[in-house]
Amino acid sequence: MxxxxxxxxxxxxxxxxxxxxxxxxxxxxxxxxxxxxxxxxxxxxxxxxxxxxxxxxxxxxxxSTGEKYEGDWINDTKWGYGLLTFSDNSKYEGHFRANYKHGLGKLTSSDATKSGLFSYGKLIKEEDFQIEVDPLLQQSNE
Known part of the structure; x- marks a missing residue:
């Protein structure tokens, strides 16, 4: 455009x-x-x-596939905190860098939940932790 x-x-x-x-x-x-x-x-x-x-x-x-991302953007790139909901209703909630899951996050599907430290899309260290929800994201989900 x-x-x-x-x-x-x-x-x-x-x-x-x-x-x-x-x-x-x-x-x-x-x-x-x-x-x-x-x-x-x-x-x-x-x-x-x-x-x-x-x-x-x-x-x-x-x-158009049903996938949805709500969160932070920097220069057309998912970067910061966000919630990514996939078309099968599985979700990733946590930090992003350069469009990748990166930092602390939680991946939830119908049969499992994995949380921990992600590095450029891959879970590298599994651990339990509490994610603080961004108040603006929480409002958009209500």
Whole structure:
């Protein structure tokens, strides 16, 4: 969508790109900035904070497959604390880095729960611990 938007676009606007993607939200100097919802042509959707045309801050990404991520973003990347719900309803709650499960987290499926220290997507040390839920995520799940 970047090349299709005029550099002078300011304020709240709904813009549709030639590929069918649509962004409804705030713009500064032709870039997504602040709150907005991005509807992807493939059925995916992101709702949340934007900075300099990137998902940045708190946001919810829902895939057309049913997978959903609620949490922190930095420069279009899952980074920080989040809750990832897979299409089979299994969940990962914990820390992310560069789109990977990374740091303390808990992976829950219908038949098992594993918690501990994750490193770039892999559980490297299993241990019990209490996760402090981000109050903003807790509100969005109520």
């Amino acid at each position: 970047g090349n299709a938007t005029p550099a002078a676009l300011q304020g709240k606007h709904c813009v549709r790109a030639p590929n069918g993607d649509t962004y409804d939200g705030w713009w500064v100097n032709g870039k997504r900035e602040g709150q907005g919802i991005y509807f992807y042509a493939n059925g995916d959707r992101y709702e949340g904070d934007w900075k300099n045309d990137c998902k940045h801050g708190k946001g919810i990404y829902v895939h």
